[in-house]
Amino acid sequence: MYKNILLKIEYDGTDFCGWQIQPDVPTVQGEIEKAINTLCGGIAEINGTSRTDAGVHAMGQMASFEGDIRIPTERLVYALNNLLPGSIRIKEALEKPTGFHARFDAKGKKYIYRIMNFSQRDPFKRNFYYFVEKPLDLHAMQKAAAYIEGRHDFKCFRAAGSTEKETTVRTVKSLSIRQEADEIIIEITGDGFLYNMVRIITGTLVDVGHGKISPLEMPLIINSKDRKKAGHTAPPQGLYLAEVYY
């Protein structure tokens, strides 16, 4: 029966060279396509909402694929999880109308970035946090974050060397920062994100938290549209694609 299936996917990105399929290296897309083809056969490609980088995790990546899928939709989750490595879990499988596309139809996304503000490393958490030794000024970071919320040209927060020609204007709907014990959790929701945008925003906020950048400089940084004015790029292991909105 011809169906269009939307999957909700959780993964530990540590052992993958990112989402997007590439020859000869392990990728999340590659593993899922292999499992789908073992199960259903003849599925050309799955469309992921976000091409997460190597080491980046997801609690709510979405991906869609169409084809002649004979296995009942309600059994797909169990059957796929049986074939997938333990680092990837399918959380949900939904039927969508023909033509629905996990990426093109996405209205927004939420990312979470986890910082461990602690002076010692922790072997068990190293792949899941950005370890920042020096104390961070949470209040300064929150003040800076308020300037980032809203509709802006975010070219300053786009990885240098990005060649996409499309607009760099995006809306950050909310950017919240909270502390729980030694953990600092950044939640950012928006209609779309430029390449490395969340990691550069996080790095800039960490630089603010260390007093290298003043929160009051944020409007100037954004208006400059210059990547060099913003802060460093935070590492991939603290980043989680939390949710996709349709």
Place this chain on the structure above:
Amino acid sequence: MYKNILLKIEYDGTDFCGWQIQPDVPTVQGEIEKAINTLCGGIAEINGTSRTDAGVHAMGQMASFEGDIRIPTERLVYALNNLLPGSIRIKEALEKPTGFHARFDAKGKKYIYRIMNFSQRDPFKRNFYYFVEKPLDLHAMQKAAAYIEGRHDFKCFRAAGSTEKETTVRTVKSLSIRQEADEIIIEITGDGFLYNMVRIITGTLVDVGHGKISPLEMPLIINSKDRKKAGHTAPPQGLYLAEVYY
């Protein structure tokens, strides 16, 4: 200056082929010896208290080494951690009298085994827990554990094919099992453990928790001295060497 140093070590065993050094594969001992030799030079070997298997973790592995160590002892922790991969952390370095040996002088050890009693897998926890889907009867497991405490010949809990000729009599000082949300935590303290003993005890307790073995059978299993009478061997990823006693 000639010194005998005792290290306290924490590691995520996921990416290592165990503690013990072997050619051409990553081992915890191999990484630490490499770091020590970079720092001090000419150290032949470090003696670990426990030869943990591939995938087994430690919060409190101990290892000693002797030699002409010029770096001040109080700087060893920082210097070694600078050279080691993020999966290994030196927590402490202490000076001990000549002749002290981390393994031969150990009076006892504590292991912790972590079970996740939950019906779904979790990509972020897969390397740190034994995932057991079916509900476990905690009370039955605790009843069985009481029979294991004490001084016994524990041959039934030693990996089949072990060829050590020494005695298989050991004292389990305490064996406690508690539940925290979906997590079941087994803590076992004893004067020494046979090869795979904690994993076989855990597997046997899980079989008890599933009703495959009755708690009342425990004395018979122990008295049989027969590995085949005991339960399955629990996987390595739930096991942590927690503490060594001197």
